[in-house]
Amino acid sequence: MSRRRGGEAAESTSQDWVATLADEVIATHEKEGDADRTIVCASGLSPSGPIHLGNLREVLTPHLVADEIRRRGIACEHLISWDDFDRYRRVPKGVDGIDDSWAEHIGKPLTSVPAPRGSAHENWAEHFKAPMVDALERLGVPFRGISQTQMYTSGAYVEPTLLAMRERARIDEVLGRFRTRKGPDSEGAAEGGDAGVDPDEAVGSTTGEYFPYKPYCGACGTDDTTIVAYDDATTEMTFTCACGSSETVLLREFTRGKLVWKVDWPMRWAFEGVDFEPSGVDHSSPGSSYEVGGLLVREVFGGRQPIGPMYAFVGISGQAKMSSSKGGVPTPSSALEVFEAPLLRWLYARRRPNQAIKVAFDAELSRLYDEWDALSRKVAAGTTGAIEALGHARSVTTAERALPTTPQPVPFRTLTSVVDVTTGDPEQLGRLLSGLVPGDPEDPVTLDDLRPRLDCAEHWVEHYMPEESHTRLLAAPDEELLASLDDTDRESLRLLLEGLEQDWSLDGLTTLVYGVPKVQAGLPMDTRPTDELKAAQRRFFVLLYRLLVGSDTGPRLPTLLLAAGPEAVRRCLTAREH
Incomplete structure (x- = not known):
């Protein structure tokens, strides 16, 4: 039986996606008979360009599940594989410090591509990893990072690579069940996705034999290479490159290459013993990397496929689907410049993985803060439901620590x-x-x-x-408008100016601006507004906006008055003596 935090009743979290997935991972882990082994949740990120808010879901989904498991006192670690040994596919748009000259590095590993000009980092991959690592620290996400460059070049993957080469016919047969024989004419295919034939599937040009491995050329450094001969017994491999060079090496000693993506992913599941790893919609469709990987991890690498829910796209208000290769996209670092960390965590925690998320950088951001503040007040008062309370708790704390919050959360x-x-x-x-x-x-x-x-x-x-x-107070009173006011408008301004002396606070100013029309109508300040009274208030508000900012609208009047200060308000509402 799975273990729930604090003896919590099962029905209280039956609709809580994090607890449900944690239950499933723990139950599968125990069923496999290796309950003493640390549970492994995993993410994969490619530092091919800015790591955007869509990629953050790849991290926060397993983080939340791993965090829930650790809260229950069960050993669990979160791995992030940095796919920094992937090929550099194209020069992204909207990235400062680069130009078209970076095209000469296409086909090289990301760690062999120079960082943008002015960067403090040694290569392209490190330049884009660094802000993500910083953002994850601020978001309270502990993880163990794995550089695929380091793993491949250190020889850590030599044995599974040799295994994949020996089993290349079986791998080819599995891939063949799903090949469409269409060219990589979509963005997904061009990016190494699942549309059409995966461009990373290498085929020897001489014999037509399939090889699940791509070497990087020793002469030009790119993977524009073709394996033309391989001997299983000696592991002798010969490959040519489009640059004209040719090499013959022993694969058991060669570390300048990697398995193609659809083979590399299941190899890592088996190598790291991954129990849980979600994937995006593009990797979860029929015939996709996740489905093919499930067959290969069992049939070739002797491992098991992790639990892997599909997660939906993350959108930005007013923008289309994000793509790292196109640059100019909001990143976790840029989001944390306007989102408090618990609020950003909450946006991802409150939605099931298969539900789309919209992250607002426009005026909707204020509404999100209002929602968050309302939830926080309900939690403090003990009036929220179990699911909402769990979502809030996961946003403000982790199994290890509490996240920084604003002591005085003004709207x-x-x-x-x-x-x-x-x-x-x-x-x-x-x-x-x-x-x-x-x-x-x-x-x-x-x-x-x-x-x-x-x-x-x-x-x-x-x-x-x-x-x-943007709101800017008028530098001088609008003398023409003030001279044109009738007795009702002049009286409303007089009442407002007198009231400013009484309570210069947000609540006091709110009571005042809504109360002036009530006083003029001979009504108590606590009178509930009628349609007629609302019309009088609207007329009064428009007058104040025109005199203060020269427009019919603006920010909430109490806030505007508070921000402007009594001296500036008096200056704008009072005609100068001539």
Whole structure:
């Protein structure tokens, strides 16, 4: 029987995808009779370009399952295989520090390609691995990284490589069950995906014999090579290259090459004893790498196929499907500049793997923060359901540690408005703290109490706020508009200016701006709004926006007033004496 955390009732997590998958992994592990062996969850990442938010699902799905298993006191590790020995396929677009000259490196291992100009890293792969490693640390994801360059060049995979070469006819037969004989004319095929014939499936040009191995040329360094002869007994291999060179080597001593993808993946399942590894939609269709790998790991490498749910794509508000090879895509590092780490974890944890995820960098981000804050309040009050509580717990803590959170979580929408109006000036921000957060005079709130969320808001305003959404107070009062006001409008401004002296806080200003039309109508401040009263409030709000920012709309008026400060508000709402 699988073990649940803290004796939790099974029915309380029956709809919780993380616990369900952890149950399945543990049960399979125990059924195999190797309960003393550490459970292995795995991910694979190719540092061929920016590692984007779609790739993050490849990591967070097994991370959450491994974390749940460790929370139950069961030994489990998370492996991340860096596919840095893969070939460099194309020069990506939108990557700073490179130009068309990088095309001369196409076909070389990623670790043999120079890093973009100005990079502090020794090669292409390390340049794109580094920000992902940093992001995973910030997200609370412990893992053991495996460099495929190191594994292949150290000779760690010599024996399984020789096995694959001996069993090449059987491998060819398995692959042949799924070949479509179509050319690699889709993006997926061109990227080494599952559409058409995999371009990584090597065939000797002389005999037509299939070889599941691609050597890198010693002369030009690329894999534009063809094996023309191989002897099983001696492991002598001869291959030629498009550059004109030819080599004869002993494969048992040769480490400058790798198994093709559809053979390499199941080989690693067996080599590392992987129990759980999800895969994207493109690797989970009929005849895909995952299905073919399941046959090869059993029939050739003597291992077992890991539990491997399919995960759906991750989209970005306003953008199409992400592709590392095209560059210019949001990465986990860039997301963490505007998302608090627990919030980003929550976006992935709350959806089942087969459900699509949308990550918002536009105005929807404020709504996501509002959802997160509402959930946090419900959890603190003990009024949320078991599934929501688990999702929240997995987002703010791991089996090893708690993630940093903002001590005073002011609404993100409010922070962005304040940052925008004050242009991020620390002195003005500090002045507004008393209005944003009720503080103890003996222990005043500081800007640090609003971080990291304040930093996220500042970055969003600078890099993501649409230009037309920026709010700037008028430098001088609109004398013409003020002169044209009728008695009702003048009275509303007088009531507002008098009220500013009473409670300069977000709640106080909210009560004031909604209450002025009520007072004018002779109603108590706590009167529930009628349609007529709502119309009067809208008229009053439009007047304030026109006088403050020269527009009919803007950020929430209480926030705008708070950010502007009493002096600026009085300046905009009061006609100058002539």
